[in-house]
Amino acid sequence: MSFRDWAHRAADWSADYLERVRSFPVRAQTRPGAIHAALPASPPEAGEPMDAIFADLDRLILPGMTHWQHPRFFAYFPANASPPSVVAEYVTAAMAAQCMLWQTSPAATELEARMMDWLRQMIALPEGFAGVIQDSATSATFAAILTAREKALGGTANAHGLAGGPTLRVYASAQTHSSVDKAVRMAGIGGDNLVKVPTSGSAWGIDVAALERALVEDRAAGRLPCAVVACLGGTSIGACDDIAAVAEVARRHGLYLHVDAAWAGAAMICPEFRHLMRGAEEADSVVFNPHKWLFTNFDCTAHFVRDPAALTGALGLRPAYLRTLGRGEGEVAGVTDYNEWSVPLGRRFRALKLWFVIRSYGVEALRGKIRNHVAWSRELAERLAADPDFEIVTPPVLSLFSFRAVPARLRGAKPAEIDAFNEALLTRVNDDGRIYLTQTVHEGRFVIRFQAGQTETTREDVMMAGDVLRELATEFAATGFRSAEETV
Numbered sequence: 001m002s003f004r005d006w007a008h009r010a011a012d013w014s015a016d017y018l019e020r021v022r023s024f025p026v027r028a029q030t031r032p033g034a035i036h037a038a039l040p041a042s043p044p045e046a047g048e049p050m051d052a053i054f055a056d057l058d059r060l061i062l063p064g065m066t067h068w069q070h071p072r073f074f075a076y077f078p079a080n081a082s083p084p085s086v087v088a089e090y091v092t093a094a095m096a097a098q099c100m101l102w103q104t105s106p107a108a109t110e111l112e113a114r115m116m117d118w119l120r121q122m123i124a125l126p127e128g129f130a131g132v133i134q135d136s137a138t139s140a141t142f143a144a145i146l147t148a149r150e151k152a153l154g155g156t157a158n159a160h161g162l163a164g165g166p167t168l169r170v171y172a173s174a175q176t177h178s179s180v181d182k183a184v185r186m187a188g189i190g191g192d193n194l195v196k197v198p199t200s201g202s203a204w205g206i207d208v209a210a211l212e213r214a215l216v217e218d219r220a221a222g223r224l225p226c227a228v229v230a231c232l233g234g235t236s237i238g239a240c241d242d243i244a245a246v247a248e249v250a251r252r253h254g255l256y257l258h259v260d261a262a263w264a265g266a267a268m269i270c271p272e273f274r275h276l277m278r279g280a281e282e283a284d285s286v287v288f289n290p291h292k293w294l295f296t297n298f299d300c301t302a303h304f305v306r307d308p309a310a311l312t313g314a315l316g317l318r319p320a321y322l323r324t325l326g327r328g329e330g331e332v333a334g335v336t337d338y339n340e341w342s343v344p345l346g347r348r349f350r351a352l353k354l355w356f357v358i359r360s361y362g363v364e365a366l367r368g369k370i371r372n373h374v375a376w377s378r379e380l381a382e383r384l385a386a387d388p389d390f391e392i393v394t395p396p397v398l399s400l401f402s403f404r405a406v407p408a409r410l411r412g413a414k415p416a417e418i419d420a421f422n423e424a425l426l427t428r429v430n431d432d433g434r435i436y437l438t439q440t441v442h443e444g445r446f447v448i449r450f451q452a453g454q455t456e457t458t459r460e461d462v463m464m465a466g467d468v469l470r471e472l473a474t475e476f477a478a479t480g481f482r483s484a485e486e487t488v
């Protein structure tokens, strides 16, 4: 059979998969090591028929998948995809272009610039931000910290290293993502120099007065503050900093301001949620992931920067073998070599899937999907709040909230006991397979997170999560759970 036949088979397989994905347990139900053990220990010397490979895909691989495109995937954050995005990924794979330079595929570069400007308009960032598609928010934040480092040191760290220089300091709230910790480590600033400022208030935003105090103290001690990372929709419970207030401090202290909106940024296409990003227009850079909640296959991270020259100054290199002949040394109008904007040299053609998604849905339909996710999550949170066996721990931020089960038997029990019940209940829920949820620790307590964001999720799916939780919590409290006191 030919490539054409197998490509048709892959398309049919994909369509069948998405049609029956609801019938699978959301989280893989395999035991660790089982799939590894079922795979041949050595590679085949002779080629095998594609039929055999497809058969093993169904037999070995599919049962070991966690189904991120299951409409009842309520764990972590979404990594949603959509038919136009998948189709664009097929054709991207067929062309298999390496889009590191403008001339290695002018259409990829120019479409990327246009798509990033579409996204900028969609989330209402002002003109003056240029964009690049990165492989992950982690990479974008790392690039931001490197840019901030070079800005603070006048470009000397890239040239001479950090040894003997001042102690750089980066600030973020205790709710920011671990990618910020990773970025300061990788940038040579050191994890100890990431100041985790406490949060305050009901949005768990950074305590701006504490930020100010930390800055003043650091300066007095001879350290060099260089960047602040503001959090718009933290991963744990959706914490949101008052970005305008952080921007004011950053401006006054001459700090680079990076906004991490990896998940929540997608919701900024809806005007009614934009109050959360007030002040982001003053940032030096903003990152959000269309590969989370904007119906575009992983990987696709939107990274906006106010000063592209500062970014390419930190990351750009142009060795002889990458020079575009006829370009000379300076910039040629209309030519961008995006590899100079990112950590890896090689780049996939990621803009195409955005083009397919935005054109085929239109922005209003994308808004509609996000609005539904938010409305249904709020409805479920209200339902659980009204149920005496559950309590909402953190209220919905967009489509994310956290809760715990407190069945009658455990009311008045020690917090550790209730936490143990919830941990065991969560395992029970995910083993059941109808829904998939994950946990976090909030203010020292184990809590269960809920978020809705898969492309095909319906209101019924979200309400079913409530039914499953009620059913399993009741059953588990009655029969399955032994508290520590009962087991002694």
Ligand SMILES: *Cc1c(COP(=O)(O)O)cnc(C)c1O
Pocket (backbone or CB within 6 Å): 077, 135, 136, 137, 138, 139, 177, 179, 233, 234, 235, 260, 261, 262, 263, 289, 301
């Ligand atoms: C998911 C997430 C990240 C990391 O995203 P990657 O693209 O996987 O690197 C960073 N920050 C926040 C707030 C996130 O939710």
